[in-house]
Amino acid sequence: MSEREPEWLVEQQRVDEVVEQVERRIEALELETSDAHSEMVDIRKNFWDDVTVNFEDSAEMAETFASLKQQAEILSERERTHRHAARQLRTLRKLRSSPYFGRIDFLENGETAADQVYLGIASLRDKADENYLIYDWRAPIASLYYDYPPGPAELQTPSGRIEGELRLKRQFVIREGEIVSLFDTGVTIGDKLLQEVLGRHSDAQMRSIVGTIQREQNRIIRNERSRLLLVQGAAGSGKTSAALQRVAYLLYRFRGTLSADQIVLFSPNPMFNSYVSTVLPELGEENMQQTTFQDYLAARLGHSFKLENPYAQLEYALRAELEPGYESRMSGIRYKATMGFVRLIDGYLGVLGGEGIVFRDVRFREEVLVAGEAIGAYFYGLDRTIAVPNRMRLTAEWLLGQLKERQKAALKEDWVDAAVDLLDKETYLKAYQTIRRQNRKFKDESFDDYDRERELLGQYVVMEAVKPVRARIKRLTFVDVRSTFLKLFLDSDMAARAASQAGIELPEHWEAICKDTIDRLLVKRMAYEDATPFLYVVERLRGFQTNTSVRHVLIDEAQDYTAFQFAYLQRLFPFSRITALGDLNQSIQAHADTGESTGFTALASLYAAEETETIVLKQSYRSTRPIVEFTSMLIPGGSEIEPFNRDGDKPTLTVAADADALEGMIGERLRQLASQGNRTIAVICKTASQSRAVYEALRDGVPLRLVESETSTFEPGVVVIPSYLAKGVEFDAVLVYDASGSPSGYGKETDRRLFYTVCTRAMHELHLFALGSAGPFLKGPVEAYFEQAQQAADMQTNS
Structure with missing residues (x-):
């Protein structure tokens, strides 16, 4: 330290002053959070004491509801204030130990003095609230630290481009308020700091290392322009870390208009979710939604099929080579991962617009209300220029009309009287309240007339019997998607027409692929390679359940996704920006040797070139x-x-x-x-x-x-x-x-x-x-x- 002792002492003095301010704010916030917590406890404890409760007449009832609403709003505001203060407190405690990791001195063109900028995990102003003691690493000016060595530099801000000279770039390792290392560097991040960070033993969670972000990683983090951001990175190049820091940056940059629940991360497995779960909280942000693609498939299909997971599929590929049917299964896995199969399914859906959808009978009390053939005739009798999902909804409205007529006829049938006789006291009262609620003209009537009572109870019995049928019609379950999907593999003529419509040839092993697929689906086993194509057909027939609230989707290990999975995700999140991260050298799934199915190639084909940016990370930091x-x-x-x-x-x-x-x-x-x-x-x-x-x-x-x-x-x-x-x-x-x-x-x-x-x-x-x-x-x-x-x-x- 001898050569740099004066500089070191000056920097340590500044650290001491900043830590002192941090400690004062911690004391104030601890008092504030304690008071807020006590106030919340008091409000909860005395909630009903402070509410005027009166249900005697409508005016008093309105006053009661107003009083309840006011107390709930007060409690909600106190809880919100407490959460905000607690979050600030957690951040300040981190700043107390290590207030910042970097400093830059930037001289703007035309100015005489350079600005000194210290960077940490969060911003901190001085006690007069006039100047920044620490700038958040996500602030625009921090890009100078990540992107430039000392020398000419420029900064893009909302008000325009600022040019100047980076006079100094200094890096710190500060622990418990003491500077452990201090060095100036001529590159983006000095080797000394990276050596110190990367040489540590691994933790149970991924670490957030905002002080060691590299220039290419910074491009990933701060990208706001691209609809599709593709990150191809070598093993250990920091892809995932940069993606999580990107989430933190977006939440900072669009504070107030973007929340954590509008961001979704698709990770490779549940254990990985645990591994990365601490990164965002360390940066003072809430975790985004985290899931796996398999979890999504299980939520949609798990109740109807025995669903294979990707690891079972990979286990099969790795160790079942000598089992009968292995080659046909592997041919199917590879083909169903390609854009060719996406086009075949799209061609098949085009054919289904004119014929071929299988419809189930709609039943009411074990009798056929409308036969599947009649439903098909009605559906295909509609104007074929109307999209298939819209025709499905029109068909559902027609079926509801048929059900309504059947409901009226049922009121006079003997089974209704029998069901009324079996009503217990609790059901009787429930029926009475339901009829009063739904029939205002009977609001003031009592069940003092036997025939009237019988009529109203009969209405209730029929209404309850009809309810599940109505629900199934609204869910469009009269469409037999499994049989419709199977028809592509059962009917060679249908498959040929689908291929012709798509302008492609069926694959060489199509017959073997068909047999393998049919054998599983007939016993309600859903192979992993069939799950997404099947869901795609479901959504294209019934109408896509799109998610319009999610604004950013991150996909890790993207090289393992199939063309079909990407096509499905694009439709599922039509308004989202996509960040896909992966390494083609780590493509290990059973379809990995199918060139057309490689994740990035398939995904990039779904977006316009001007909306897409690709960043390649070549340096590996993880290993020695x-x-x-x-x-x-x-x-x-x-x-x-x-x-x-x-x-x-x-x-x-x-x-x-x-x-x-x-x-x-x-x-x-x-x-x-x-x-x-x-x-x-x-x-x-x-x-x-x-x-x-x-x-x-x-x-x-x-x-x-x-x-x-x-x-x-x-x-x-x-x-x-x-x-x-x-x-x-x-x-x-x-x-x-x-x-x-x-x-x-x-x-x-x-x-x-x-x-x-x-x-x-x-x-x-x-x-x-x-x-x-x-x-x-x-x-x-x-x-x-x-x-x-x-x-x-x-x-x-x-x-």
């Missing part, structure tokens, strides 16, 4: 340089990935003669890694079944946890996890179980991306284990990038 150099050798084009210059050990390869030896070596390595202070360690297996077997073999010797597709929380410690569930998260150390070329390892070319994805989960250490011999991806030039460790004794010696 030796790990990135090794993983880059595993994939085509890996040389374009730029490793961040963080030292570490080369990955190791340990070959075992048999499964017992392999598990013994892994157990020993786990104990060694835990003793070295690693907080998150993963044994990554290829499949879920392999993970369960390894977990059972290791659990007695090492404290560990099995992660399955239903696991909803990400916790520190040692985990055994299938390859596909590890996507999107990171670990201090990764042990790859069986990197051999055997069926249980990674031997086929289709395993390449999966193997790459597994290895790129490691932050600090990567250890590969192989049963018998190393797999094909570990042969050739890549051998120079890892160390051979043949004996378990080597590990014991090293430890």
